[in-house]
Amino acid sequence: MLKLSVAPPYIDASLAMSDLGQLNDWLRQRPLGQPLECAEQLRQALEQLNRARLPTAQRAKLLDRHQQEHKILLPLLERLAANGELSTQHRARHAARLAQHLALALHNGYKLLAMERSEEHGLLALDKYKTEALCLAMRSARQLAFLYARTYSTLPEGFWLDCHRLFFHALEKGWENIPLPGQAKSPAHYYRQTLLLGMTASNRMAPALIDYSLLLIRKHADQLDLLHLGHLTSGHGSFAFQPGSDHPPRFISEAPDSPSAQGIWVVDTHSLEAELKSKLQKLQYLARHQQSPFEVEEEIQHVLYLTMEWQSAILRRHERLPSEEEVELVSSLSTIWYMTNGAAWTFPNGEALPQELLPDNGMHGKLQRMPPPLPVRMQVVNTSASGMLLRGEAQYHPLRAGELLLLRGSSQPWQLAVVRWVNLCGEQMETECGVELVGPQPEAVMTLPLLTHPNDHYHMALRLPAAARPGKQPQLVLGGRQYQRQREFYLLDRQGRQVVSSTSLSLQTAGYQFMEYRPAVLSTAAHH
Structure with a gap:
């Protein structure tokens, strides 16, 4: 019998919206034009449903109707969250949190259904209903994990333990590869996607890279193999997990020498790595044969990053x-x-920043040189x-x-x-x-590539002096993707203007590049 971390129902069905016709009428009256209010009402109704004692067939139909409504509402909430800035805007955080509450309530409903189906016995207790409930619970777990990744949040306590229990219950019964009716997606399919996301440090990623990671997870997670720990050879690291723990797979460099190691499973990524290598080769071919390869180059960087992400783990280098x-x-x-x-928008040589370089406050347009x-x-x-x-x-x-x-x-x-x-x-x-x-000691400077379009202008940049970094050349911190080895820039600082040449890229983030540079022989390019 399946045991999950969800409370059993304890109230009478009459206290919840447990009639399908009544639910349909109520949902038609929901204010979809006000997604925050609608989400709160739907969450309350679903949580009440999860507390009500119901026949499993009735619960399954009601959850299916809620799922249909969620498919409409959750994207609206995520759009509200994405349009704002989660770390600074209350409305964006409120939308994200409501989306999480809604998805969690649906996941709890499907876990409850899977538990109740597992307890059914007799001639009418058909395996197809049990396998369908397991698959729906695993699908809702995958949806919940994806949502939490996109909103930079830690999954709730008990999530991973229940995922492991759902899958290994299906594995014990031989149902892990049985798909939902009319579909090709099984509990194993959703479990592998959830595991691969658990191996992904999405909180270190920009939103665009998170979205790309989820796309690759959907496409390629079926390439993962789940093996007993005995297949892990000494000196070859792997991601591993214990089905009885509340943790995702974690990277281990070698098999632990203890009795508890017998319960450890390994996520074999060799087939996944081969698929990513093939994808990378195709992208590199496209980059060599396209006139404007910028988007392809971005995707190449994403694939390289994820290939490394799914082969090892980031290790702490220093004591906290x-x-x-x-x-x-x-x-x-x-x-x-x-x-x-x-504390000025005007550079020391008297040159004021062009209007288009001033930050946008999101309400009144450009800041008009306001601080x-x-x-x-x-x-x-x-x-x-x-x-x-x-x-x-x-x-x-x-x-x-x-x-x-x-x-x-x-x-x-x-x-x-x-x-x-x-x-x-x-x-x-x-x-x-x-x-x-x-x-320390970042300095405001301005830069302009020597070879650029006629209407280009100087851009804000920062300089980290070499004195602050022993044995290193000075660095420029630029927005966007401007780095090319030995690319030449005009560098405007308090001493005047000089021409510099980039020598190496020392750090790159989603929005910025740190490049080392040295003085360059003045280019023959036209001066601005």
Whole structure:
């Protein structure tokens, strides 16, 4: 009999909306033009349904009707969340949290259905209903995990334990590959997708890379093989998990030498790696034979990143020390540029920034040379030799994976940093982020490629001096994707203008590039 972490029903069916006709009438009256209000009403109705004692056939029909409504409403909620900034805007966080509550209520409903079906016995207890309930529960688990990844949140307690129990119950019965009626997708199909997402550090990714990761997971997760630990050879790392734990697969470098190792399963990714290698070769061929290969190059970078992601795990390099300090910070290149330029939009040589370079405040268009938002304070949870963990609210200063920060502690100088990962925690979706310090004393400069279109103009950039990085050349921090080896730029600073040549790319995030440079022999290109 299947046991899951969902409370058994305990109220009479008359106290819930348990009649299908009544539910249909009620749903037709829901204010879909007001998705936040509609979502809250639907969540309450579904949670009440999950508490009601019902015949399993009736519960299955009611859940199916709720699922139909969710297919309409959840994309609306996610669009509201995506249109805002989750780390700074309450409305965006509220929409994301409602979407999570709604998806979780549906998942709990399907888990309850799977449990009730597993308890049925007798001539009328057909296996097809039991396998269908298992598949629906696994499908809703996959949907929930995808949603939590897109909203930078940690999955609720008990999620992974129930996923493992659902699949291994199906495996024990021999039902793991039986699909839903009229479909080709089985419990094993959804379980592999959920496992592969569990092996993916989506909180380290920009939204575009998360979406691409989910696309590849849908297409290629069936290539995963699930094996007993005995297949893991010494010195060859793999992702492994214990079906009795509440954890996703985790990377291990070698098999543990303990009795508990007998219960460990391994996720074999060799077939997946072969598919990704083939995909990469096709993309590289396209990049060589296309006139404008930028989008293909972006996809190549995504595939390379995920290939590494699914072969190993990010390891902590430094010890974490608890902290009770606070830092003040700002985010984004434009705000950091303003602050390091002496709190001015006009460059020291008297040149004012073009209007199109000024940041947009989202309400009144360009800021008309108004100052950006003031720094905010966040709690330092712990520190290491390379960075820190921050927690709190950063109103008006978006904290995204890959975003630039300028921060300082009490009586300390400003330092440039990069957000490495983001988690939105708890009911209020409070922001936690891991920050890597990349250098002190950033300087506001302006750059312009020598070879560019006639209407181009100087762009905001930051410079990290070589003195702050022993043994290294100075770095430019530029927005977008401007790096090419030995590409030449005009560099405008307080001493005037010079021509520099990029030498290497030291760091790249979704929105920025850190490139080392050196003085260049003046190009014969036309001067601006």
